Each structure stands twice: as C-alpha cells, then as structure tokens.
Amino acid sequence: MAIGDVERLPGSTDIYYVDTGMYEVEKYGSVYLIDAERPALIDTGIAADREHVFGMLDEVGIDDLAYILPTHIHLDHAGGAGYLAEEFPDATVMVHEIGAPHLVDPTRLVEGTKAAVEDQWRFYDEPIPIDESRIESLTGGEEIDLGDRTLSVHHAPGHAPHQVMYHDDGDDVLFVGDAMGIWEPKTETIRQTSPPSQFHLQKALDDVRTVEEIDPEVVCFGHFGPKEYTEEVAAEYKRVLVEWVEAIRQKREELGGDDEAVIQHFVEHTNMDEVWGSRKASDEERLNTRGVLGYLDYISRDE
Template structure:
C-alpha cells in the first residue's frame, strides 16, 4: 500500500481506509470510511493531508457524508475536520465532550500540539474552526445510527482524556484511535503511544481491558491501518506499556536529568531505518516526554 492508496478493511462490508502519507511515512496515517446508509468518516488525519482523505471519499463515491468522527482531537486525528466540514456542509462532527470545544475554537489545541510535537509541526497545516452548531459531544455508551449498522462509543482516556473508540456492530470492527498503540507492520511490533501532556498508564491499561471485553474481530488503528484482534495481541500491548514506562522510570533514577533521559531513548531508537532518522527521533522524544510528565503527575498525587 502506497501513500494515497485506498483499500477495503479485511473481513468487512463497505469499510475502507486510505494511507494519508502522514509525516511522509508510508501507512503512518490511516483514515477510515464506513460507506453505510449514513456514511461516516473515522478520524481525519492532519489538515495538510486532507487531499488524500478527499480522494478516499471520491474513490468510494460518497457525495453526502453524514458524520465526521474523530476518535480524539489530537491534530493527527482531527486536524482535517474543519476542512471536511467545509467540503460536506451537511455533515455532523461528533467527538468526545471533552474535546468538542477544541474543534470549535482550536487555538489552545494548536498551542498544545506545537508544544507536544515540537519540530514535527512542519508537517501540519492550521486547522479550521467548526461552527458550534455542527459539533455534537459524545460520551461513553452513546450510539450512532448509520442506518444499516450502529457505532457504539467507548471512552478510552489513557492516551488522551478526550479519546473514544467506535465499535461497528455490523462488521465487528473496533476503531481504536491510539488506544492500542501503533502496530508497525515492517517490524511486526506493537509500539507505545505516550504523548504529553495527558498520557496516563493506569488508564491506558484500562483501555486495553475495554478492548479485551469487546473482543472485536478487527482492530482499526489510527496509524498503519487494520489488524486482526487476539487476546495475545492485547496482552502484548499491556506489556509494552508497562515495560516502556518502567524503562523511563529507571533511566530517570539513573541519570537524574530529563533531557539526558530523552537523549538516551532518542539515541537508542530502533526505528531509524524504518521511519527515517528524523521521524524516529521525533517519535522517541515525544513518547519519552509524555511518560516523564506522567511520572511527575503521579508523583504529585503521592
């Protein structure tokens, strides 16, 4: 699959995804379309990649998009929402109630994103604000009627407090956003997503347990597309999260200097040859900073 390609989600009916070319890495960005009686788009990618998402909708033949459904409002998942709302003026935008106000006024979201992604901001375009009357808040347990299927909303706040997952009861597909990390197909590994400023280990583990309770046939990741679900896969991500946080905790105790801790994990990245040096190092820095912030947070709680 190459940047811009559209593929069906395996073992599904009328569910498709596109490689948006996020960060100039093949398959890194995945946006999903459910071509139901009331079509719904799951996530939007960053605003700069919106033409790939428009291409998905055009290729499948969706003229009237009913719903735009960001799993959360981080701009790599919701940055294109305003442009899609502009292109489809009858579409309703729905996301978790914590995140919904940030789609109406993205000022703080942009500031927070720039602080979190640092040099990666070069890949982004500014998001467009969306009229308040077109944005509807979601909460845990809500259902979205697509006509021939229903999406059930599950709050998944470990990666971000405004994250939800959508379960499609028609095809038993679970759109997980970042709740199950990143499945990297070239190395066939699950990798952590622990960005600043609100990553929380215990809540992230609870999110995986929610996935285990649902036990869907297919997981649809916000990065690198679909993957079959298994109990072993869920257990693996819980292990990845725990070991990642513990490695940073131990390195902080050893070095007693957060910048040195970040530099250590950047220098020891195993993803240089997969994502390129610049992207791999950006990713390690982002995820390390998120865990350091989490450790500060739980330290304050204690």
Template sequence: MAIGDVEAVPNSTDVYYVDTGMYEVEHYGSVYLIDAEKPALIDTGIAADREHVFGMLDELGVDDLAYILPTHVHLDHAGGAGYLAERYPDATLMTHEIGAPHLVDPSRLVAGTKAAVEDQWRFYDEPLPIDEDRVESLTDGDEIDLGDRTLTVHHAPGHAPHQVMYHDDRDDLLFTGDALGIWEPRSRTLLQTSPPSQFHLEKALDDVRTIEDIDPETICFGHFGSRPYDDDLAAEYKRVLVEWVEAIRQKREELDDDEAVITHFVENTEMDEVWGVRKAQDEERLNVRGVLGYLDYIEDDE
C-alpha cells in the same frame, strides 16, 4: 500500500482506509470510511494531508458524509475536521464531550500541539474552526445510527481524556484511535504511544481491558491499518506500556537529567530503519516526554 492508496478493511462490508502520508511517512497515518447508508469518516488525519482523504472519498464515489467522527482531538486525528466540514456541509461532527469544544475553537489545541510535537509542526496546517451548531458531544455508551449498522462509543481516556473508540456492530470492527498503540505492519511491531501532556499509564491499561471486554473481530488502528484481534494482542500492548514506562523511570533515576533521558532514547531508537531517522527520533522524543510528565504527575499526587 503507498501514500494515498486506498484499501478495503478485510472481512468488512464497505469499510476502507487511506494511507494519509502523515509526516511524509508511509504506513503511519490511516483514516477510515464506513460507506454505510449514512456514510461516516473515522478520524481525519492532519490538515496538511487532507487531499489524500478527499481522494479516497472521491475514488469511492462518496458525495455526502453524514458524520465525521474523530476518535480524539489531537491534530493527527482531528486536524482535517474543519476542512472536511467545509467540503461536506451536511455532515455532523461528533467526538467526546471533553474534546468537542476544541473543534469549535482549536486555538488552545494548536498551542498545545506546537509545544508537544516541536519541530514536527512543519508537517501541519492550521485547523479550521467549525460552527458550534454542527458539533455534537459524545460520551461512553452512546450509539451512532449509520442506517445499516450502529457504532457504539467507548470512552478510552488513557492516551488522552477526550479519546473514544467506535465499535461497529455489523462487522465487529473496533476503531481504537491510539488506545491499542501503534501497529507497524511491515515489521509487525506494536509500539507505545504516550505523548504529553495527558498520557496516564493506569488509565491506558484500563483502556486495553475495555478492548478485551469488547473482544472484536478486527482492530482498526489510527496508526496504522487493520489487523485481526486476539487476546495476545491486548496482552502484548499491556506489556509494552508497562515496560516502556519502567524503562524511562529507571533511566531517569540513573541519569537524574530529563534531557539526558530523552537523548538516550532518541539515540537508541530501533525504528529508524522503518520510519527513517527523522520520524523515529521525533516519535521517541514525544513519547519519552509524555512518560516523564506522567511520572511527575503521579509523584505530585502521592
């Protein structure tokens, strides 16, 4: 699968995803279409990659969207929302109630993203604001009627307080956003995602337990693509998270210098042969900074 390619989610009914080419990397960013009686798009990718999302919708003959449903408002999942809203004027945009105001006025979100992603901002376009009357808030337990199926909303605040997951009752798919980490299909590696400034380990582990309770047939990752779910996958991600945070805690204790901690993990990334040196190092830098912020937060809270 190459950038811009569209594939059907295995064992699904009219559910597809596109490789958005996020950060100019294959197999990193995916956006999903549920081509239901009331078609819905799950996530949007960053604004700069919107043409690949438009291309999927055109290729599949979707003339109208009923819903645009970011799992959360980080700009790699919701940055293209305003452009999609402009292209599909009858679509309703829905996301968690904490994040919904940022679709209407994305200025604070842009500032926070620039601070978090640093040099990666060059891959972004500015998001477009969306009229308030087109944006609806979601909360845990809400249901979205797509006509021939229902999506149930599950709050998943560990990665970000405005994150939700969507469970498709027809095909037993769970669209997890970043709640189950990053699935890299070529190396078959499950990786942590712990960006600043609101990553929270205990809440992230609770999100995985929510996934275990749902026990879906298939996981649809925001990064990247779909794969069958089993209990081993959830157990693996809990282990990945705990070991990742502990490794950073120990390295901080050893070096007593946060910049040195970041440099250590950046220089020792194991994903450079998969994503390329640039993206692999950017990913490490982002995720280490998120854990350092979390460690500061729990220390201040004690």
C-alpha cells in the same frame, strides 16, 4: 499500499481506508470510511494530508457524508475535521465533550500541539474552526445509527482524556484511535504512544481491558491500518506500556533526574530509524519519552 492508496477492509461490508502519508511515512496515517446508508468518516488525519482523504471519498463515490468522527482531537487525528465539515455541510461532527470546545476554537489545541510535537509541526497545516452547531458531544455509551449498522461509543482516556473508540457492531470492527498503540507491520510489533501532556498509564491499561471485553474481530489502528484482533495483541500492548514507563522511570533515577539526558538516551537508542527514517524515529522517541516523564511527575504529586 502507497501514500494516497485506498483499500477495502478485507471481509468487511463497505469499510475502506486510505494511507494519508502522515509525516511523509508510508502507512503512518490511516483514515477510515464506513460506506453505510449514512456514511461516516473515522478520523481525518493531519489537515495537510486532507486531499488524500477527499480522494478516498471521491474514489468510493461519497457525495453526502453524514458523520465526521474523530477518535480524539489530537491534530494527527482531527486536524482535517474543519475542512471536511466545510466540504460536507450536512455532516455532523461527533467528538468527546472534553475535546468539542477545541474544535470550535482550535487556538489552544494548536499551541499545545506545537509544544508537544516540536519540530514535527513542519508537517501540519493549521486547522480551521467548526461552528458549534455542527458538533455533538460524546461521553461514552452512545450509539450512532448509520442506517444499516450501529457504532457503539466507548470512552478510552488513557492516551488522551478526549479519546473514544467506535465499535461497528455489524462487521465487529473496533476503531481504536491510539488506545492500542501503534501497530507497525514491517517489524510486526506494537509500539507505545505516550505523548505529552495527558498520557496516563493506568487509564491506558484500562482502555486495553475495554478492548479485551469488546473482543472484536478486527482492530483498526489510527496508524498503519487494520489488524486481526487476538488476545495476544492486547496482552502485548499492556506489556509494552508497563515496560516502557518502567524503563523511563529507571533511566530518570539513574541519571539523577536530568530529563533532557533521559530523552536523549531513548532518542539515541531507538530501533526504528531503519523503519521510519532517523528523523521521524528520533521525533517519535522524544515525544513519547516526554509524555511519560510528565506522567511520572503527575503521579508523584499525588503520592
């Protein structure tokens, strides 16, 4: 699968996904289409990659999108929402209530994204606002009727408080956004995703437990596409999260609280440079380390 390619989810009833080429890394961005009686798009990718999403919709023959469903408002998942809403004026945008105001006025979202992703902003385009009347807020527990199937909504706030997961009850597919980390198929590993500023370890572990309770056939990751779900996948990601946070906590203590030195340590010791390229691997380690350092600061204030 190359950038711009569209594939049908094996064994599914009309579920497709496209490689958006996010950050110029093949398969890094996955946007999903459910070609139901009332078609729904799960996530939108970065705005700069929107033509690949439009290409998927054209290839599948979608001319009347009913729903645009970001799993959360981070711009690598919702950056193209305004452009898609503009192209499909009858589509309803549904997102967690915490995130909804930031799609109406993305000013603070853009500022926060620039601060979080730093040099990676070079890959982004500015999002465009969505009229408030086009957005319906979610809290978790809702059911979205697509005509021939239903999506059940589950709040998953560990990666970000505005994240939800969508469970396709018909095909038993769970669209998890970043709630299960990043499945990296070349190395066959699950990677942590712990960006600033709202990552929370305990809530992230709770999100994995929610996935365990749903026990889907397939998990559709926001990055690198779908994977067959097993109990081992969930157990592995819980282990990865705990070990990642503990490694950063220990390194901070070892380096006397010098956070920039902590970040540099994990950047220098990344094992993903041969997979993603040195620049993307370094950017990713820096982002995820900063998110954990912020989480450690947050929980220390409550102690």
